Amino acid sequence: MVSTELVYTAAVLGLVNHVYFHKFEPLTAHWPLLIVGVQPFILVFSLHTFNLVNVLTATTVLLATLFTSIGIYRAGPWHPLANIPGPFWARVSKYWSLGVLLTGEKHVMMKRLHEQYGDVVRVGPNEVSIAHVDGIRNVFGTSGFQKGPFYDTWSDPTLPTKALLNLRGDAHANRRRIWNRGMNTEGLKGFEHVLAKRLVILLSQFDKIAKSGPGNNKLDLAAWFSYLTFDFMGDLAFGGPFNMLRDGGDKDGMWAIVGQGAKATAIISQIPWLVPTFNGIPGANYIMDRLRAFAQQSSENRIKSGVGEHKDLWYHLMDEEGHEKRTIPVHDVVVDGVLAIVAGSDTAAIALTYFFYRMLLDRKIYERVQAEVDSVYPDAESCLDSDRHDDLKFLSACIQESLRLFPPVPTGGPRKIPKGESRVVAGKLIAPETQIYVPAYVIQRSPVNFFPAPDSYDPDRWLRSSEHNVAENETLDYSAFIPFSYGAANCAAKHLAWRQLLMTLSAVLKKYDIKFLDPESKTGKDWESTMHDFYVTETGPLMVEVTLRK
Ligand code: HEM
Numbered sequence: 001m002v003s004t005e006l007v008y009t010a011a012v013l014g015l016v017n018h019v020y021f022h023k024f025e026p027l028t029a030h031w032p033l034l035i036v037g038v039q040p041f042i043l044v045f046s047l048h049t050f051n052l053v054n055v056l057t058a059t060t061v062l063l064a065t066l067f068t069s070i071g072i073y074r075a076g077p078w079h080p081l082a083n084i085p086g087p088f089w090a091r092v093s094k095y096w097s098l099g100v101l102l103t104g105e106k107h108v109m110m111k112r113l114h115e116q117y118g119d120v121v122r123v124g125p126n127e128v129s130i131a132h133v134d135g136i137r138n139v140f141g142t143s144g145f146q147k148g149p150f151y152d153t154w155s156d157p158t159l160p161t162k163a164l165l166n167l168r169g170d171a172h173a174n175r176r177r178i179w180n181r182g183m184n185t186e187g188l189k190g191f192e193h194v195l196a197k198r199l200v201i202l203l204s205q206f207d208k209i210a211k212s213g214p215g216n217n218k219l220d221l222a223a224w225f226s227y228l229t230f231d232f233m234g235d236l237a238f239g240g241p242f243n244m245l246r247d248g249g250d251k252d253g254m255w256a257i258v259g260q261g262a263k264a265t266a267i268i269s270q271i272p273w274l275v276p277t278f279n280g281i282p283g284a285n286y287i288m289d290r291l292r293a294f295a296q297q298s299s300e301n302r303i304k305s306g307v308g309e310h311k312d313l314w315y316h317l318m319d320e321e322g323h324e325k326r327t328i329p330v331h332d333v334v335v336d337g338v339l340a341i342v343a344g345s346d347t348a349a350i351a352l353t354y355f356f357y358r359m360l361l362d363r364k365i366y367e368r369v370q371a372e373v374d375s376v377y378p379d380a381e382s383c384l385d386s387d388r389h390d391d392l393k394f395l396s397a398c399i400q401e402s403l404r405l406f407p408p409v410p411t412g413g414p415r416k417i418p419k420g421e422s423r424v425v426a427g428k429l430i431a432p433e434t435q436i437y438v439p440a441y442v443i444q445r446s447p448v449n450f451f452p453a454p455d456s457y458d459p460d461r462w463l464r465s466s467e468h469n470v471a472e473n474e475t476l477d478y479s480a481f482i483p484f485s486y487g488a489a490n491c492a493a494k495h496l497a498w499r500q501l502l503m504t505l506s507a508v509l510k511k512y513d514i515k516f517l518d519p520e521s522k523t524g525k526d527w528e529s530t531m532h533d534f535y536v537t538e539t540g541p542l543m544v545e546v547t548l549r550k
Contacts, residue, residue, distance in 0.1 A: 002053065002054060002057045003047070003049060005047060006043065006044065006047055006049060006054055006057065006058055007057065007061050009043060009047070009058075010040065010043060010057070010058040010059075010061035010062045010065070011061050011062070011065045013039055013043065013062050013065075014061065014062045014063070014064070014065025014066040014068075014069060015065060015066075015069055017035075017036060017039075017062070017066050018065075018066055018069040018070055018073070022073075025273075026273050027273055027276070028273055028276040028277055029273055029274045029276070029277035030276070030277045030280070033277075036062065036063070036066070037059075039058075039062060040055050040058035040059040040062060041055060043058050044058055071092045071093070074091055074092050074093075074125045075088065075091050075092050079091075079125075080422075080431030080432075080434075081122050081125075081126065081128065081430075081431055081434060084120055084121070084122040084128055084428070084430075085117040085118065085120075085121060085122065086113065086117060086121045086122030086123055086128075087113065090122060090123050090124055090125075091122055091124075091125060092125065093125065094124055094125060094270060094271060096124070097123060097124050097127070097270055098267070098270045098271065101266065101267060101270055101533075101534070102267065104532025104533060104534060104538065105532070105533070106410070106411050106533045107410035107411050107439065107441040107442070107533040108533075110123070110129055110131075110411055110437070110439045110441065110442050111439075111441065111442045111445060113129070114129065114131040114442050114446075119131050119132040119135075119426060120132070120425075120426060120428050120430075123437065124435070126433065126434055126435060127414060127434065127435045127436070127437065128430060128434055128435075128436055128437070129436070129437040129438075129439055129442075130425055130426050130436055130437070130438050131438075131439060131442040131443050131446060132426035132427075132443075133443065133448075133449060133477055133479055133480045134425075134426040134427065135425055135426040135436070135438050136438055136443070136479065136480070136482060136486050137479075137486070138423075138424070138425040138426060139415050139425060139436050139438050140415070140438065140485060140486040140487035140488075140489070140490070141486070141487050142487070142488070144415065144487060145415035145416055145417055145418070145423075145436065146168040146169065146415060146416060146418075147166070147168055147413065147414075147415055147416070147489070148413065148414040148415055148416035148435040149269075149272040149273075149416070149435075150269045150270075150272060150413040150414055150435070151165060151166045151269075151413055152166060152269075152272060152275070153265055153268055153269035153272055153275045154166055154265055154269070155335070156288060156292060156335065157276070157279055158292070159331055159335060160331065161329065161331050161332050161335055162335065163335040163336050163338065163339040164176060164179060164336055164339060164492060165339055165343065165489075172488070172489060173488065175332070175336070176488065176489075176492065178316065178317055178319060178324070178328070179316075179317070179336075179492045179493075180492070181316060181323065182313055182315075182316025182317060183492065183493060183495060183496060187311065187316055188495060188496055188499060190310045190311045190312075191236060191310070191312075191313075191496055191499075192386055192499060192503070193309075193310045194232065194235045194236060194310050194312065195232050195499075195500060195503060195504075196384045196503070197235075198228055198231050198232050198235065198245060199228070199384060199503065199504060199507055201231075201245040201246060202224065202227075202228050202245055202504075202507075202508075203507060203508075203511060205224070205245060205248060206219070206224075206508070206511070206512060206546055207511075207548065209546055210512060210546045210547050210548045211548065217545055217546050217547060218517050218543060218544065218545050218546075219543070219544060219546060220523075220541040220542060220543055220544075221353055221356055221514070221542045221543075221544050222349065222350075222353045222539050222540070222541050222542045223541060224245075225348075225349040225352040225353050225504075226244075226255060226345065226346065226349040227244035227245045227248075227249075227250075227255075228245060228349070228352075228504065229344065229345040229346070229348040229349040229352075229500075230242050230244050230254070230255055230258075230341070230345045230349075231243065231244050231245050232344075232345075232500070233340050233341045233344045233345045234298075234341060235312060236312050236313040236314075236340060236344075237298075237312070237313055237314060237336075237337035237338070237340040237341055238295075238298035238299060238301065238302045238314060238337050239298075239301065239302040239305055239307075239308060239312055239314060240308075241254075241294070241297075241298045241301065242254065254294060255345075257287055257290050257291060257294075258291070258341060258342055258345065258346075259346065259538065260287055261287040261288065261291055261342070262342055262346070262534065262535065262536055263534045263538060264287060265535075266534040266535035266536075267534070269413070269535075291338060295334050295335075295337065295338050296334070298337070299330065299333070299334045299337065302314050303330075307320065313336075313337070313340055314333060314337060317332070317333045317336050317337070318330070318333045340493075342536075343491075343492075343493075343536075344493055344496075344497070346408070346536045346537070346538075347408040347409065347497070347536055348408075348497055348500055348501070350406075350408040350531075350536075350537045350539060351399070351402065351403060351408055351483075351497070351501055352501060352504055352505065353539065353542055354402050354405075354406045354408075354531075355398065355399060355402040355501070355505060356505075356508075356514065356542070356544075357527055357528065357542055358398070358401075358402055358405075358457050359398070359514075360514065360515065360516050360524075360544070361457070361525065362457065365398065365457075365459065368394060369394055369395050369398055369509060370509050370510075372392060372393070372394045372395055373392070373395060373506045373509045373510050374510065376388050376391045376392055376506070377506060377510055380510055380511055383503075383506050383507045383510045383511075384503055384507060386499055386502070386503060389499070389502045392502060392506060393463065394459065394463070395502065395505060395506065395509075396462075396502070397459040397460065397461075397462035397463050398459040399498075399501050399502070399505070400459070400462050400481070401457055401458065401459040401461070401462060402457075403481075403483035404444045404445075404450065404481060404483070405444070405445065405455070405457060406441070406528075406531065406537070407440040407441055407444060407482070407483035408483070408536060408537050409440065409483075409485070409535065409536055409537075410439065410440060410441035410533045410537060411437060411439040411440075411441060411533055411535070412437065412438065412439065412440065412485065412535070413437075413535065414435035414436055414437045415435070415436050415438075416433065416434070416435050416436070417430060417431070417432050417433060417434050417435075417436065418432065418433075419432050419433055420432050438482075440482045440483055440485070441533070443480050443482065444480060444481060444482070444483070446480070447475075448475070448477075449475060449476075449477040449480035450475060450476060450477070450480070451474060451475035451476075452473075452474065461474065461476055462476070484497070510549075511548065511549060512546045512547065512548060512549060513546070513547045513548075513549055514544045514545070514546055515544060515545045516543070516544060516545075517543040517544055517545050518543060522540060523540065523541050523542060523543040524542075524543070527539070527540065527542050
């Protein structure tokens with residue numbers, strides 16, 4: 001028979017644990033598990049009632065009280081975010097947002113929530129999402145906030161350094177200065193030559209496929225654009241470890257590894273305090289181990305081979321020109337090299353693929369943009385010349401419109417308000433230590449920022465308006481266009497990405513006619529439904545027929 005004393009004491013312990021963990025937030029799962037796990041044993045021993053039933057009862061009562069108490073506190077009026085509307089289960093548990101993330105539909109859910117609840121929505125026990133243009137400046141701007149614990153899960157715990165994406169404050173500013181130097185006008189010109197070489201391979205592979213005649217002239221555009229962006233990022237980061245374009249596939253499995261790694265990290269980063277425990281499980285980090293081995297090997301090769309014909313990103317990040325007072329540690333450059341591959345491959349590939357998907361949905365727009373490319377580049381040989389990019393007005397508007405409708409990082413990671421001070425964000429006072437999302441996908445589809453028809457593909461909206469002069473009866477808020485984020489930690493390679501998009505798209509548009517292979521399918525007109533938000537977007541294949549233009 002279980003004593004009432006045992007039940008009551010276990011319940012009180014549950015409440016004490018809640019107060020304790022509320023005050024001292026756990027940074028790992030193993031210590032809290034251990035602490036909570038031993039208490040029922042200590043309790044039954046101290047009451048001299050040790051047997052299995054009593055241990056199980058004490059454990060159940062303790063956990064039930066602990067979780068109920070946490071749930072009531074989070075959902076109740078005492079919580080500092082109680083005044084912010086949001087779905088009930090989002091307020092109570094982080095597992096709600098984990099569930100949403102696992103569906104791949106986080107971006108769509110965020111949009112729906114903002115339509116239902118307004119500009120500021122509570123999307124987790126201690127998380128809000130802000131879909132107001134003022135939130136962009138308040139959160140990402142100079143007096144904004146540092147990155148939240150979500151970003152810590154993206155760094156390798158075995159290394160004595162972090163990648164640019166995971167750094168904060170002065171450490172971030174110092175590393176970013178070196179990146180910015182690499183991305184200056186001269187640096188970008190050098191990278192263009194590197195890209196041009198890969199583009200020539202892409203075009204020769206497309207030529208072969210196009211010439212293979214009806215029935216065989218088909219390819220997966222999403223995969224081929226990924227081969228291009230992976231090869232290119234590999235060139236920049238480590239002097240060329242990939243040859244996916246040449247092989248017509250992912251022979252070494254690195255694309256898959258990076259994709260799986262990014263997805264797994266996005267999932268686990270919803271519950272950052274589980275990460276150190278997870279990392280401690282032998283074999284659990286198979287993906288990270290493969291990435292680490294790849295980075296190690298590639299960096300050794302790059303050090304041996306030295307800089308090639310054109311300066312790569314390694315050259316700049318390693319400060320081979322000697323601008324910095326201190327010597328840059330090799331591991332800083334290695335982690336940033338891996339970051340370039342993770343941050344720069346899928347994002348650019350998705351932007352390229354989504355652009356073409358939109359072209360294939362609207363033949364008139366496709367023909368218009370092709371006509372512009374023909375007029376700017378009358379002969380195919382010249383279409384890698386970036387000096388004419390300013391003349392590609394309609395192509396640029398089409399790219400802007402694709403990035404507006406589907407930013408490759410649709411929701412992004414959250415920033416965190418520091419301890420001790422509430423802050424006003426988009427006109428709302430928000431409690432300390434709250435994590436804040438500013439989802440590009442939602443903001444860029446809001447009728448307040450882009451009107452009319454914010455969900456429609458209308459590249460001309462960018463031509464009818466300019467930054468200083470918006471067409472009558474329209475809204476086009478340039479400050480709400482944030483596919484590369486905003487502020488000091490925005491995309492470090494924004495200008496490179498633009499050049500990459502313009503060069504690649506004008507070359508492919510110039511040379512080929514492209515059509516859906518199977519229009520009425522998920523690889524055709526319904527391809528957008530395969531786009532899933534796992535921090536960076538994941539997509540299915542986009543199957544097309546390619547023919548050489550006359
Ligand atoms: C169309 C292509 C691209 C898009 C839309 C894009 C978008 C973004 C976004 C939204 C962020 C901020 C992420 C966050 O705060 O959570 C970011 C950061 C970053 N991106 Fe890109 N990106 C693109 C291409 C690239 C390329 C080609 C590189 C290659 C080197 C790159 C390198 C980075 C780096 C290093 C960061 C971290 C910056 C920092 O924390 O200071 N991106 N990018």
